[in-house]
Amino acid sequence: MFQNRAEALALALPAAVFAAMVFLLPVAILLSEGFRLEGAWTLSAYGDFFSGTLNRTVFIRTFKLGLEVTAVSAVIGYAAAFVIVNLPPKGKGRMIGLITLPLMISPVARTYAWIVILGRTGIVNKVVTGMGFSGEPLRLLFTETAVFIGLLQLFLPLMILSLVSALENMPKDAIPAARVLGANWFQVFWKVILPLTREGLVVGGTLVFTGSLTAYITPAVLGGSKVLMLETLLYQQVSVANNFVSASVIAFMLIVMSFAANILLKRLATARNKR
Amino acid sequence: MKTSLIASAALLALVPFGVMAQERTLTVSVYAFAQDDFKTLVYDPFEQQCGCKLVVETGNSVERLAKLEANKTNPVVDMAVVSMADALSASRKGLIDKIDTAKLTNFDKLYDLAKDPNSDGMSVGYTFYATSIAYRSDKMKIESWADLLKPEYVGHVAFPNVTTNQGPPALYMLGLALGKDTADLKGPIEAVGEKKDDIVTFYEKSSQLVQLMQQEEIWAAPIGRFSWAGFTKLDVPVAWATPKEGQTGGMNVMVVTKGAKNQDLALQFMDFWLSTDIQTKLAEKLIDSPANKDVKVSEAAANNLTYGEDTAKSLKLIPSAAALDNRDAWLKEWNAKVGQ
Numbered sequence: 224m225f226q227n228r229a230e231a232l233a234l235a236l237p238a239a240v241f242a243a244m245v246f247l248l249p250v251a252i253l254l255s256e257g258f259r260l261e262g263a264w265t266l267s268a269y270g271d272f273f274s275g276t277l278n279r280t281v282f283i284r285t286f287k288l289g290l291e292v293t294a295v296s297a298v299i300g301y302a303a304a305f306v307i308v309n310l311p312p313k314g315k316g317r318m319i320g321l322i323t324l325p326l327m328i329s330p331v332a333r334t335y336a337w338i339v340i341l342g343r344t345g346i347v348n349k350v351v352t353g354m355g356f357s358g359e360p361l362r363l364l365f366t367e368t369a370v371f372i373g374l375l376q377l378f379l380p381l382m383i384l385s386l387v388s389a390l391e392n393m394p395k396d397a398i399p400a401a402r403v404l405g406a407n408w409f410q411v412f413w414k415v416i417l418p419l420t421r422e423g424l425v426v427g428g429t430l431v432f433t434g435s436l437t438a439y440i441t442p443a444v445l446g447g448s449k450v451l452m453l454e455t456l457l458y459q460q461v462s463v464a465n466n467f468v469s470a471s472v473i474a475f476m477l478i479v480m481s482f483a484a485n486i487l488l489k490r491l492a493t494a495r496n497k498r
Numbered sequence: 499m500k501t502s503l504i505a506s507a508a509l510l511a512l513v514p515f516g517v518m519a520q521e522r523t524l525t526v527s528v529y530a531f532a533q534d535d536f537k538t539l540v541y542d543p544f545e546q547q548c549g550c551k552l553v554v555e556t557g558n559s560v561e562r563l564a565k566l567e568a569n570k571t572n573p574v575v576d577m578a579v580v581s582m583a584d585a586l587s588a589s590r591k592g593l594i595d596k597i598d599t600a601k602l603t604n605f606d607k608l609y610d611l612a613k614d615p616n617s618d619g620m621s622v623g624y625t626f627y628a629t630s631i632a633y634r635s636d637k638m639k640i641e642s643w644a645d646l647l648k649p650e651y652v653g654h655v656a657f658p659n660v661t662t663n664q665g666p667p668a669l670y671m672l673g674l675a676l677g678k679d680t681a682d683l684k685g686p687i688e689a690v691g692e693k694k695d696d697i698v699t700f701y702e703k704s705s706q707l708v709q710l711m712q713q714e715e716i717w718a719a720p721i722g723r724f725s726w727a728g729f730t731k732l733d734v735p736v737a738w739a740t741p742k743e744g745q746t747g748g749m750n751v752m753v754v755t756k757g758a759k760n761q762d763l764a765l766q767f768m769d770f771w772l773s774t775d776i777q778t779k780l781a782e783k784l785i786d787s788p789a790n791k792d793v794k795v796s797e798a799a800a801n802n803l804t805y806g807e808d809t810a811k812s813l814k815l816i817p818s819a820a821a822l823d824n825r826d827a828w829l830k831e832w833n834a835k836v837g838q
Binding site: 275276277335338339342343344345362364365443444447448449451459461462463464465 | 558560561564659661694698699700701702706709710713714715825826829833834836837
């Protein structure tokens with residue numbers, strides 16, 4: 224398309240400069256706050272952050288919830304994607320439409336809907352008390368469970384769509400061939416489906432994990448300050464404590480965790496493919 | 499002919515000044531809340547009166563103060579409205595100037611607590627609010643702030659997070675009720691911490707509470723009077739408590755930026771905002787409770803506002819210095835006892 228590499232680079236330069244000015248530079252300035260104290264470069268802000276019990280608890284909770292949401296969405300995602308790819312074209316289109324529909328609705332609206340569903344007088348508690356599982360309505364809101372459910376609902380469509388795409392690219396006769404050769408369904412999944420769809424799992428897993436780490440509204444509304452997560456703690460540090468150093472430390476950790484998840488998942492996929 | 503020429507020349511000579519007057523721009527920094535109403539009731543009428551242009555910057559207090567600090571050497575904003583504590587913070591950082599109250603014709607009409615809230619001459623209160631407890635009167639009876647922590651009630655209570663404007667005042671009153679009245683709020687924070695698993699939530703936004711009350715998720719919550727109107731529209735009985743320890747609250751104030759280019763115009767705008775006419779209009783719309791004691795509002799509006807001299811005198815406000823000096827310690831203590 225281009226006559227030479229230099230021409231292509233020259234054409235890309237304005238966009239690259241623009242991106243560097245409006246994205247990379249502000250992020251670099253923000254992140255540098257966490258490494259500078261009274262004009263000197265230091266890691267003391269990171270030491271201070273991890274010396275606090277609350278901060279460590281919040282860090283572990285955020286990481287754990289991110290992993291849990293990713294793992295559960297992968298399990299549900301595979302089941303849903305497998306059903307979808309085996310539907311006739313019309314049904315497949317409808318199902319894809321239904322899965323993408325929530326993505327068009329604001330996360331705020333979707334999160335507030337859970338307040339109604341999980342409340343003392345909500346559907347879940349009506350079922351629980353109506354069927355006699357509990358005499359008293361359960362307290363579901365403002366718990367880690369509520370945040371988990373909210374995040375799962377928020378990001379599950381991304382995992383399903385990634386896996387549908389991966390399953391569709393899989394050779395059609397791979398599963399019947401494995402079955403004919405005597406593999407049970409677990410072996411089919413583990414030895415055939417998983418290796419052939421690993422790229423989709425990497426994409427879906429990265430999107431769900433980083434989304435769960437960085438979502439603000441859902442943990443803030445469904446968990447509140449009883450279930451502080453890194454991003455709600457970051458908001459607190461900026462908007463209330465005016466502590467930009469601590470906020471910078473948290474932002475840096477969120478970025479590192481997101482990149483690390485992506486690299487780790489890619490490595491796993493590559494390692495498996497090499498075998 | 500000669501007279502006409504002189505008159506024309508004089509008129510032409512005045513034109514540049516006329517243009518300059520037209521081009522005068524006042525930049526104000528305000529809360530983002532109810533800006534459509536403020537535009538209709540305050541900004542547009544003022545522009546017409548002064549023949550100037552008003553530039554309005556909005557945001558929360560922390561963001562706007564950070565911007566004032568960043569532009570300290572070359573101020574952009576002429577006048578800002580902030581909380582009492584933030585005004586003291588700005589004063590300590592040398593970001594604001596003394597207010598020449600002689601130029602405020604409406605100054606004497608203010609309630610005493612609004613005239614010089616921080617006792618440093620750097621701010622003037624334009625609205626204040628009471629903070630008390632909204633509660634389901636068919637489920638419970640609130641006579642003291644300590645009732646919130648009673649075993650039979652605490653599982654139905656939402657308490658403001660210490661990071662909100664309502665948090666420290668509510669803790670302060672709880673401290674009074676528990677006999678643990680110190681500026682570090684250690685006593686009430688510890689008491690709340692002991693019940694943290696029972697308390698339904700530590701809310702960040704009061705707008706959440708109406709829905710939680712509607713869903714019977716909560717029966718009671720300390721709130722600012724400005725949030726009260728939403729509760730009165732619920733189809734369940736909700737009452738405004740008058741605890742024996744009294745009510746607390748907060749005040750928002752006006753400040754003039756140090757080195758602002760249009761200080762006189764800023765004072766003119768402040769005076770306009772403090773006038774009986776404008777304060778009445780803002781009160782009738784339930785936007786701000788009036789700091790001007792001459793304001794008379796309908797009974798319906800009065801029921802939804804922090805209104806009247808007796809109320810103004812009865813409020814137990816946390817002194818700004820105590821709030822500023824203890825803010826970090828409060829957050830640290832809260833995070834240690836309640837946040838984890």
